[in-house]
Amino acid sequence: QVELVVSGGGSVQAGGSLILSCRASGNIDSTYSMAWFRQVPEKEREGLATIDSDGKTNYADSVKGRFNISRDNTKNTLYLQMNSLEPEDTAMYLCAADVQSRGLWWGYWKGAWWGQGTQVTVSS
Secondary structure, three states: OEEEEEEOOEEEEOOOOEEEEEEEEEOOOOOOEEEEEEEOOOOOOEEEEEEOOOOOEEEOOOOOOOEEEEEEOOOOEEEEEEOOOOHHHOEEEEEEEEOOOOOOOHHHHOOOEEOOOEEEEEEO
16 A cells, blocks of 8 residues: 655745655555646646656656656655746646556556645746
């Protein structure tokens, strides 16, 4: 069993920054791949960034250059540094973890462990 606890969301003005954390516990270690997603009501869940056990990262075009995914394996924690936030970034942000490296499409992560999500609201 794996538990993922997401924190760090909130409200920010456009152009601002936030950092999200996803702390993992249970039967999980540094060999897992992890990812960040976001969800807006009535829209498909969007994959934002993935990070493999070896640190290899992949980003969606919508956040490339603005967001940075990282992990601290000593703390079993995944991070998402979000800069230059835009109102279009307003969403519920979720993290996921899985034993294998996955792509950005949320469907590949259906069988993964998911965190509960945190709301990010960006005002203009």
